[in-house]
Amino acid sequence: MNRATNDGDAPALLIAGTTSDAGKSVITAGVCRWLARQGVKVAPFKAQNMSLNSVVTPDGAEIGRAQAMQAAACGIEPSAAMNPVLLKPGGNRSSQVVVRGRPIGEADAVSYQDYKERLRGIAVEALAELRSSHDVVICEGAGSPAEINLRAGDIANMGLARAAGLPVLVVGDIDRGGVFAALHGTLALLEPEDQALVAGFLINKFRGAPELLEPGLDMLRGLTGRPVMGVLPWLDGLWLDVEDSLGLGADRGAPRPPVGSQTLRVAVVRLPRISNFTDIDALSVEPGVDVRFVTAPHELADADLVILPGSRATVADLSWLRERGLADVIARRAAQGRPVLGICGGYQMLARAIHDDVESGAGEVAGLGLLPARVVFAADKTLGRPVGAAYGERVSAYEIHHGVISVDHETEAEPFLDGCRLGAVWGTTWHGALENDGFRRAFLADVAGRAGRAFVCAPDTDFAAERAARLDALGDLVEQNVDTDALWRLIETGAPAGLPVVPPAGPRWGA
Structure with a gap:
């Protein structure tokens, strides 16, 4: 399978799911990796994404982190066209609407409907752009x-499939139970014109006996006239670059055995509006580093490092810290010289004062006061891919924030990336810094020394290689468990004609 670049529109396929977190993101990445390994010039696409995990592309656009991961699976750089609409939920039941990588305003569930018609055109144009420059999307x-209550304004599922003529595969998560009902019911609730594009199913996260599953596959095929094109087994360790906080429950397994005699315990505060928690992924692959997400004060007691991660609602999440008693515990830790790291929104919380007329409209708010800094929220969002150094190591990162932080350099605070360090408290707005191997090891060594831990960093952990290996595992998962000949035919020729219509459970179409 080796195709030259198309002169016209390249073929494309839509992978839908019965629920959120059914496995759409990882299966899309796996299909992309499988195709890329065949020499196919492939690109990922998600018309509309709702996620607080985002990344900055080389051209300065903000897109969902999952699409950046899928681009890596394709062996290409991410671009704004891969995720033309990104919704970032905030603390006031509204979401920031990011279009082609730039925020255009805030909308709640009702007012967002006014955007839909314009955004559908933008999404279709972005997909056409990718189809004109790749072999497959x-x-x-x-x-x-x-x-069904949202179908009229849909731009990401069957609305996109109808507009662009895309064949569709529907993924179901069997680990949750009820997968046959979910697959059949999903199809039955679609309008006949939508059903005509659904060509088959994939079952994800299977860890049972295949012979017990087979009768159900046969019955589903008989009931719907569509095949199950693959049963993908449960595979541990696929939690890198998850799309939203549902992925925080993913099984990371036990920490890898330490190089020395002790582990390093890291507690990450699971803020209600936590964002870009993928910053922590690089710590989880380090031997001897035990990473936990926590919500209660007592869970910080034995931590060697506490991390305040990014937040989409800094002021609201700071209030939550205080209400939960976490703020007091973190302040006591800092006074005792026990390590605390704030990243982006977490760094803002560590400052002395926050002035926010943009995100929360709260005006002047007292921060935790652990770093000599002041935050002022700007209307324009800062998006960038900065490069710097710390601990004598090169650091490349990305930044996404409205808060502009000024540091009082008349104090004893020392520079730390773009932020500062005072005692055992560090703050930076840079996301992805911990993915830099040399910097990560030097930082952890400093933390271990301040925490009094006899922790030894592994000398050869390569996070980029770890991510590449996991993407290869996704490619293997597709290649070994999906009917790839049928998948390729579907991509090239579209949904077959004459697929039967599955009647709904009750009166709906035109009733």
Whole structure:
């Protein structure tokens, strides 16, 4: 399978799911990796993404982190066209609407409907852009295509499939139970014109006996006239670059055995509006580093390092810290010289004062006062891919924030990346810094020394290689468990004609 670049529109496929977190993102990445290894020039696409995990592209656009991961699976740089609409939920039941990588305003569930018609055109144009410059485009749906109350304004699932003529595969998560009902019910709730594009199913996260599953596959095929094109087994360790906080429950397994005699315990505060928690992924692959997400004060007691991660609602999450008693515990730790790291929104919380007329409209708010800094929220969002150094190591990162932080350099604070360090408290707005191997090891060595831990960093942990290996595992998962000949035919020729219509459970179409 080796195709030259298309002169016209390249074929494309939409991978939808019965629910959020059914596995659309990882299966899309796996299909992309499988195709890329065949020499196919492939690109990922998600018309509309709702996620607080985002990244900055080389051209300065903000897109969902999952699409950047899928681009890596394709062996290409991410671009704004891969995720033309990104919704970032905030603390006031509204979301920031990011279009082609730039925020255009805030909207709640009702007012967002006014955007839909314009955004549908933008999404279709972005997909056409990718199809004109690649051999294949693999599209990921959002949530479920059977959200019948939202179908009229849909731009990410069957609305996109109809507009662009895309064949569709529906993924179901068997680990949750009820997968046959979910697959059949999803199809039955679709309009006949939508059903005509659904060509088959994939079952994800299977860890049972295949012979017990087979009768159900046969019955589903008989009931719907569509095949199950693959049963993908449960595979541990696929939690890198998850799309949203649902992925925080993913099984990371026990920490890898330490190089020395002791582990390093890291507690990451699971803020209600936590964002870009993928910053922590690089710590989890370090031997001897035990990473936990926590929400209660007592869970910080034995931590060697506490991390305040990014937040989409800094002021609201700072209030939550105080209400939960976490703020007091973190302040006591700092006074005792026990390590604390704040990243982006977490760094802002560590400052002395926050002035926010943009995100929360709260005006002047007292921060935790652990770093000699002041935050002023700007209307324009800072997006960038900065490069710097710390601990004598080169650091490349990305930044996404409205808060502009000024540091009082008349104090004893020392520079730390773009932020500062005072005692055992560090703050930076840079995301992804811990993915830099040399810097990560030097930082952890400093933390271990301040925490009094006899922790030894592994000398050869390569985070980029770890991510590449996991993407290869996704490619293997597709290659070994999906009917790839049928998958390729579907991509090239589209949904077959004459697929039967599955009647809904009750009166709906035109009733």
